[in-house]
Amino acid sequence: MTTTKQSSTYLYLVCLVAALGGFLFGFDTAVISGTVSLVKKDFNLDVVNEGWFVSCALLGCIIGVSISGKLSDKYGRKLIMILSAVLFLASAIGCTFVSSFSQLIIFRLIGGLGIGVASMVSPLYISEFSPSRYRGMMVSLYQLALTIGIVISYFSNAYLAAHAGDAFSSAGMQKMFGTEVWRAMLGLGIFPSGIFLLSLFLVPESPRWLLLHGQEAKAKDILIKVDGAEAAKREIAAVKETKNTETTGLKELFKPVYRRALWIGLLLPFLSQVCGINAVIYYGPKILEQAGFTLNSALGGQVTIGLVNVVFTFVAIFTVDKWGRRPLLFVGIGGAVFALLVIGILFAAGVTTGPWILIFILLFISCFAFSFGPVCWVVIGEIFPNAIRGKAMALATLSLWVANFLVGQLTPLMLEDLGSSVTFWLFAICCSPALWITWKLIPETKGRSLENIDNYWKETYNAAQ
The missing domain is CATH 1.20.1250.20 (MFS general substrate transporter like domains)
Structure with missing residues (x-):
């Protein structure tokens, strides 16, 4: 007999963690607007390379979203969200410390991969995890996090640009927050990326993905905790019924x-x-x-x-x-x-x-x-x-x-x-x-x-x- 108990707090916390993928999506796509003129000046870019700097992440997005569906169906939603967090973190760290424009492009491409993966897997995970009566609200948290990410990028860019002339005792800090402040603008993504990555290790796999892959006991414990024993029983029966009639x-x-x-x-x-x-x-x-x-x-x-x-x-x-x-x-x-x-x-x-x-x-x-x-x-x-x-x-x-x-x-x-x-x-x-x-x-x-x-x-x- 299971001792698992229903917890609405658990539902909200898990969905908020997944929604952090939306925050990083919004932050990473909007932060670029404050860096374009600065990067263009520091690397002496022509019009073609300026456009490539802005749009290269989009290429990564398209690749990321193209592979994320197959990977998430095969390896699980949680693991692929962890992959997106690693990509975001690698991009933020890399963009902060690059020494050439080509390196900057590579790490922006990596960030684009993270955006593409997160833009698909995070709302997918939330929709599968949430009870039907709360699903719309929970998935909307993803869009809310995305919009907050955009606003935070606007404010952080404005603040860093306004204080770019401040004196710093360290030469490295002077470069990052002064003469090449775009590094700090892009590098701020390290903090939410790190939080997203660490938090994902505390959330479970999607119960529907577990059911589709024969892990009923794990799925049952999660569903009971999310919506109670009776609801879990109904969900398991419904998934089994559709599983028997679907191809993959x-x-x-x-x-x-x-x-x-x-x-x-x-x-x-x-x-x-x-x-x-x-x-x-x-x-x-x-x-x-x-x-x-x-x-x-x-x-x-x-x-x-x-x-x-x-x-x-x-x-x-x-x-x-x-x-x-x-x-x-x-x-x-x-x-x-x-x-x-x-x-x-x-x-x-x-x-x-x-x-x-x-x-x-x-x-x-x-x-x-x-x-x-x-x-x-x-x-x-x-x-x-x-x-x-x-x-x-x-x-x-x-x-x-x-x-x-x-x-x-x-x-x-x-x-x-x-x-x-x-x-x-x-x-x-x-x-x-x-x-x-x-x-x-x-x-x-x-x-x-x-x-x-x-x-x-x-x-x-x-x-x-």
Whole structure:
């Protein structure tokens, strides 16, 4: 007879540890914005190498997410999260002490691998670990951690840049925090990476992965601790039932029964990026300067954008399991499209004085923060069958990174050649199809177990035949 007891504290702590992968994702992708001009000056970079410094991590992301699905299905979610933490830590240490630009590129690539792996495995682990009634809130913690990572990188960059001229007794410290302060900006990632790595040794493996690999006793103890004995019994029975009918190859996802899930997994992450969120996050100062803000006030506006992104993610955390996924997506995406259209109109009409541009940018950010941002991760963590969830989520996350790459590459050209008004109208057009997808394709999944959602696809398909 087991003596394991249910503990909600245990659930929250484990999910918070996994969410640290989101913090590192946000920190590592946003910290680069404060280092570009400094690295360009120190290494005397031309335009090509400047672009390579910014985008090389993206190559690592694509590679990382491409391999993470297969590895996590084979070796477990926990081990692959540990791998991502090691990659983050190696990148932060390496970037701090590099002696050449080529070395810097190598360690940025390593950091990109960590981002790619964490961006898939952390939300996957949380979705599998959490009880169905809390799953939306727990997965939203990942997005919250991501937004906090972005804001912390903004503040740390600003603080280090402001104190770069301070005197230090040590020559090494003077170099790191003075003449080459970009080393300190990138090196701060050592601390959260180390905490993430050490904390992961204290969390268990995903119980669903354990069940799929014949380790029922371990899985049962974890499930009881998370949600009680009765719930554990139901979950084990449901996983066994689906395990007996599933194959483990990715070709399973391309069967007609999972066609809707595949389209959702590919399109929702893609559209969440081409709506322009990262254009605002990464190019906010440039956009605000075009709206008439000075550089200092534009940077202040960027910090405000980051803070609003954090605050409104809490809306999703406290409502996604109460109101459901679809209502948040409808309201948030609709509000984002409206805000983008108005921003374009304001630029076209020349209304660039006063607070109006910033107000509607903040409206767009807030709508994204409680809908597209967190709910996308929740949905793609729920809709795929157990046996291939890792591989399928890797495919969905790869779609997100492809869109991220396109937006990052094209936004400067669009702002320069098309102007701000047309750029924001294009973002609104790209965002709009997500409303149709939410209406026609995405089922409401609040309160459903992962196995119940899998059965829903099969029942829906059979009923249509």
